[in-house]
Amino acid sequence: MKKVLLLILFTSYYQLTQAQWITHGPVTGGVSDSAVNLLLRCDAEYLFTINLDTDSLFSSPLAFPNTTDINKDFSAITQLTGLLANTKYYYRINFPAGIDVKKGSFTTFPEEGEAAHFTFVAGSCQETPNMKVFDVIPTHNPLFMVHSGDYTYPSYQLPSNYPQDWNTLPLSYRKRYEEAVMKDKLLPYVPLVYMPDDDDNFGISRTYHLGTSYSGTFPNIQNFIDSIPITEEQRVNCLRAYRYFFPGYATVDTTEGHYHSFKVANAEFFVTDCRSMADPWSEAYQFDSITGIWSFNPSPNHSILGDNQMNWLLNGLSASTAKWKFIVSGVPFNPKYTQIIQAVLPLQGYVFDVAGQQGTGFRLSTSFADGWGGFPNDVAQLISHVENEQINNVMVISGQTHHNVMDDGTNSYFPELNASGLSVSTTELAYQMNLNAPLFGQPPVVDSLWNSGGNGLFNTNFLNGFGKVEVYGADSVKMCIIDEDNVALSCMTVYSDGTVSNNVGLLSNGYLNGDWDVYPNPASSLFYVRLDGLNPQEIRITMQNNTGEFLAGFEFQSNSLETTKAFSIPETIPNGIYWLKIQGLQGSIALTKKLVVLR
Numbered sequence: 274m275k276k277v278l279l280l281i282l283f284t285s286y287y288q289l290t291q292a293q294w295i296t297h298g299p300v301t302g303g304v305s306d307s308a309v310n311l312l313l314r315c316d317a318e319y320l321f322t323i324n325l326d327t328d329s330l331f332s333s334p335l336a337f338p339n340t341t342d343i344n345k346d347f348s349a350i351t352q353l354t355g356l357l358a359n360t361k362y363y364y365r366i367n368f369p370a371g372i373d374v375k376k377g378s379f380t381t382f383p384e385e386g387e388a389a390h391f392t393f394v395a396g397s398c399q400e401t402p403n404m405k406v407f408d409v410i411p412t413h414n415p416l417f418m419v420h421s422g423d424y425t426y427p428s429y430q431l432p433s434n435y436p437q438d439w440n441t442l443p444l445s446y447r448k449r450y451e452e453a454v455m456k457d458k459l460l461p462y463v464p465l466v467y468m469p470d471d472d473d474n475f476g477i478s479r480t481y482h483l484g485t486s487y488s489g490t491f492p493n494i495q496n497f498i499d500s501i502p503i504t505e506e507q508r509v510n511c512l513r514a515y516r517y518f519f520p521g522y523a524t525v526d527t528t529e530g531h532y533h534s535f536k537v538a539n540a541e542f543f544v545t546d547c548r549s550m551a552d553p554w555s556e557a558y559q560f561d562s563i564t565g566i567w568s569f570n571p572s573p574n575h576s577i578l579g580d581n582q583m584n585w586l587l588n589g590l591s592a593s594t595a596k597w598k599f600i601v602s603g604v605p606f607n608p609k610y611t612q613i614i615q616a617v618l619p620l621q622g623y624v625f626d627v628a629g630q631q632g633t634g635f636r637l638s639t640s641f642a643d644g645w646g647g648f649p650n651d652v653a654q655l656i657s658h659v660e661n662e663q664i665n666n667v668m669v670i671s672g673q674t675h676h677n678v679m680d681d682g683t684n685s686y687f688p689e690l691n692a693s694g695l696s697v698s699t700t701e702l703a704y705q706m707n708l709n710a711p712l713f714g715q716p717p718v719v720d721s722l723w724n725s726g727g728n729g730l731f732n733t734n735f736l737n738g739f740g741k742v743e744v745y746g747a748d749s750v751k752m753c754i755i756d757e758d759n760v761a762l763s764c765m766t767v768y769s770d771g772t773v774s775n776n777v778g779l780l781s782n783g784y785l786n787g788d789w790d791v792y793p794n795p796a797s798s799l800f801y802v803r804l805d806g807l808n809p810q811e812i813r814i815t816m817q818n819n820t821g822e823f824l825a826g827f828e829f830q831s832n833s834l835e836t837t838k839a840f841s842i843p844e845t846i847p848n849g850i851y852w853l854k855i856q857g858l859q860g861s862i863a864l865t866k867k868l869v870v871l872r
Contacts, residue, residue: 293373293374293375294315294316294317294319294321294366294368294370294373295313295314295315295366295373295375296314296315296316296347296447297313297314297348297446297447297450297451298311298312298313298314298348298375298450298460299311299312299313299364299366299375299377299460299461300312300313300450300460300465300519300520301377301379301464301465301520302464302465302466302467302519302520302521302522303352303464303520303521303522303523303535304379304381304382304416304417304464304535305381305382305385305535305536306358306359306381306382306383306384306385307354307355307356307357307358307381308352308353308354308355308356308381309352309353309356309362309379309381309464310350310351310352310353310520310521311323311350311351311353311364311520312348312349312350312351312518312519312520313341313348313349313366314341314346314347314348314349314447314450315341315347315348316347317341317347318340318341318342318343318347319340319341319347319368319369320338320339320340320368320369321338321339321340321341321349321366321367321368322336322337322338322339322366322367322368323336323337323338323339323351323353323364323365323366323367324336324364324365324366324367325337325353325356325362325363325364326362326363326364327357327360327361327362327363328363329363329378331363331365335353335355337351337352337353339351345443345517345518346443346446346447346517346518348443348517348518350517350520356381357381358381358382358383358384359380359381359382359383359384359389360380360381361378361379361380362378362379362380362381363376363377363378364376364377364378364379375461376461377460377461377462378461378462379462379463379464380416382416382536382537382538383537383538384538385536385538386538386539386594386595387538387539388538388539388596388746388747389537389538389539389744389746390743390744390745390746390792390793391416391537391538391743391744392413392414392415392416392741392742392743392744393415393416393417393418393419393537393741393742394410394413394415394418394419394463394739394740394741394742395418395419395420395421395670395672395690395692395739395740395741395742396418396419396420396421396672396677396692396693396694396695396738396739396740397420397421397422397423397424397470397603397672397673397692397693397695398422398423398672398673398674398675398693398694398695398696398697399423399424399425399452399455399695399696399697400423400425400426400696400697400698401696401697401698402453402696403696403737403757404452404453404454404455404696405454405737405757405758406695406696406737406738406739406757407452407454407455407458407459408454408458408757409739409755409757409758409759410458410459410463410739411458411459411462411463412759413741413755415463415741416464416537417463417464417465417466417537418459418463418464418465418466419466419542419544419601419670420465420466420467420468421468421470421601421602421603421670421671421672421673421692421693422467422468422469422470422471422472422473422603422672422673423470423471423472423473423672423673423693424449424467424469424470424473425445425448425449425452425473426472426473427444427445427448427472427473428471428472428473428476429472430448431444431445431448434507436474436475436506436507436508436510436511437504437506437507437510439510439513442510442511442513442514442518443514443517443518445473445514446514446518446519465519465521466521466522466535466542466544466601467519467521468531468544468545468546468601468603469511469515469531469546469548469603470547470548470603470604470672470673471548471603471643471673474511474548474549475503475507475508475510475511476503476548477548477551477553477554477643478503478548478551478552478553478554478643479503479508479548479549479550479551480502480503480552480553481500481501481502481503481553481555482500482501482503483498483499483500483553483554483555483639484498484499484500485497485498485499485632485633485635485636485639486499487624487632487633487635487636490624491622491623491624492622494621494622494623494624494633495565496567496621496633496635496636498555498558498639500553500555508549511549512527512528512530512531512549513527515531521533522534522535522544525582525585526581529549529550529579529581529582530546530548530549530550530579530582531544531546531549532544532545532546532550532578532582532585532586534589536595537744538744539595539596539597539744539746539747540595540596540597540598540599540744541589541593541595541597541598541599542599542601543586543589543590543598543599543600543601544601545578545582545586545600545601545602545603546578546582546603547577547578547602547603547604547643547645548603550576550577550578550579550581550582551576551577551578551579551643551648552574552575552576552577552579552648554639554642554643554647555639556571556572556575557569557570557571557572557575557642557647557648558570558639558642566621567618567621567635567638568618569614569615569618569638569642571647571648571649571650572650573650574650575647575648575650575651576648576650576651577604577645577647577648577651578651583651583654583655586600586655587654587655587658590658590659590662590664590667591658591662591664593664596666596747596769597666597668597744597750598664598666598667598668599667599668599669599670600667600668600669600670600687601669601670601671602645602669602670602671602672603671603672603673604643604644604645604671604672604673605644605645605646605671605673605674605685605689605691606644606645606652606669606671606685606686606687606689607644607645607646607671607680607684607685607686607689607691607722607723608645608646608649608652608656608684608685608686609646609684609685609721609722610641610644610645610646610647610722611646611647611649611652612646612715612721613638613641613646613706613715613722614638614641614642614646614647615638616713616714616715617634617637617638617713618634618635618638619634619713620633620634620637620712620713621633621634621635621638622634634713644673656686665769665771666750666767666769666771667687668687668688668689668690668750668752668767669685669687669688669689669690670689670690670692670740670742671689671690671691671692671693672691672692672693673693674691674693674702675693675694675697675699675700675702676691676693676694676700676701676702676703676727676728676729677691677692677693677694677700677727677728677738677739677740677754677756677762678691678703678722678723678725678726678727678728678730678754679691679723679725679726679727679752679754679763679765680722680723680724680725681724681725681765681767681773681775682773683724684721684722684723684724685723688752688765688767688773690740690742690752690754691723691727692738692739692740692754694728694737694738695737695738695739696737697737699735700728700729700735700736700737700738701728701729701735702728702729703718703722703723703727703728703729703730704728704729704730704733704735705729706718706722707719707729707730718730719731724775725752725763725765725775726754726762726763727754727762727763728754728762730763731763732762734756734760734762736756736757736758737756737757738754738755738756738757738762739754739755740752740753740754740755741753741754741755743790745790745792745793745794746793746794747769748768748769748792748793748794748795748869749766749767749768749769749794750766750767751764751765751766751767751790752764752765752766752767753765766790766866768867772867774866790802790803790866791803791853791866791868794867794868794869795869795870795871796842796868796869796870796871797842797870797871797872798841798842798844798872799839799840799841799842800839800840800842800868801837801838801839801840802814802827802837802838802840802853802855803837812828812829812855813826813827813828813855814826814827814828814840814853814854814855815827815853815854816846816851816852816853816868817851817852817853817854818849818851818852824843824846824851825842825843825846827840842870846870847870848870848871848872849869849870850867850868850869850870851867851868851869851870852866852867852868853866853867853868
């Protein structure tokens, strides 16, 4: 009898300790240096308490009670406040009947204004079963992830008019939080910054779902713009669902869009909404009924942000005291896309494959017209404002294009990381554009759009990937594209004086190929050199002044993985700006980094 009772007690205890009332989440977001938001969804209305502690054993936990809301799909967003800056916290969820088995952790931001070293990751566009990127991302210890949209594509995984029915909106967020690998490897540990894109919400603009079609055969092809009006109810439902089911930052205007800003140490992020307030791209095209030809001729008022959001962005950039300003955009900012929009229009009478589907040059043109390049007046207004106000250190994190590429600002004006191939069927856009550029009189992509590498640029790597951004205090920002096998396709470093170190394509007889960092910077008596992906060999680093005079030399052996070495700065070297040159002794190379000595 005792054995039976013990078995019953053990079974009851095991079932209790393994209970799971949570169906979706927890998901964290809206982080600051003293708070974070946490969302969870249950299978019914429950009272729960979130325990929070810097000790993973929860020896002295903080307690935050809340209740899941039947009117919000049995979900709840809890704000956890009064936290210490730059501190790792562990959390668990208590229910009156026991502790749910789901746990997680997050790290609060460094204090606002602090010149801190931190890492975040970026990406967009996930629709395929391949989720290998979410195995890799956590290994880089990101403070948070910027997700710029097309997050599971509910636009075609649910009924196409799903936003019309409020009861369907929660399903789209449930699906996001059910993504394989992501829900296990990322969501419990990495807070999200998320901006819905066209396939997440009510469509490509606030007014219409838009597309193109054609009829006839060459040389008598007619092109059409197809539009389906978006109802006000669809728009309002999507705006409300974002507030109910995503634990993000407070938006500036809940009636217009999702745009908002937040600060991390000495960086400020302006997360723009390029869909909710955008004018339809169709308004930029004009049809000549006599010739049957479409032309691209946007009016001066054609806007991707709308007046209110544009004013918010311009004023925010002017008022920002942050060293680094990041504009987050769901679509590419790169102004050179305007040239592509125009260049392919002469092919509107020809039919060929466009992104795996048949279309004409008109369809190809319009596929680029929903980015900033389709709104040249907004581009000019933003650039003019930054120049006139002498606003420095502005960068762009963007998405939507189904590949991962970068530009150092030569083509994109601002250094831009276009990270948009988290989980897609192909990342060949830049590669294919490079191959076909001569057909419409365009130079290669590396000379006209993206010069800092990525999928299909200086390589034939078409694996899914993500962007990694590392902020080195007030010294520099390093941007890299990492593939799903954890290989860096390319990296570039933006320095505080506006210069960019872009080493893409620089090889030396195969001896030296990779990227390197120098930190801390400024340094007093010691600095570290980190080298990634170098072939095994003897490495020499020389230290020079601005006139090229040799001051010190350092040698060591690299391996094929990551190598980090510490070096002492000779006491005879005074405060000042110096240059470190890296050289493989088996080959000749001249890659340099700036080092500031400040004792």
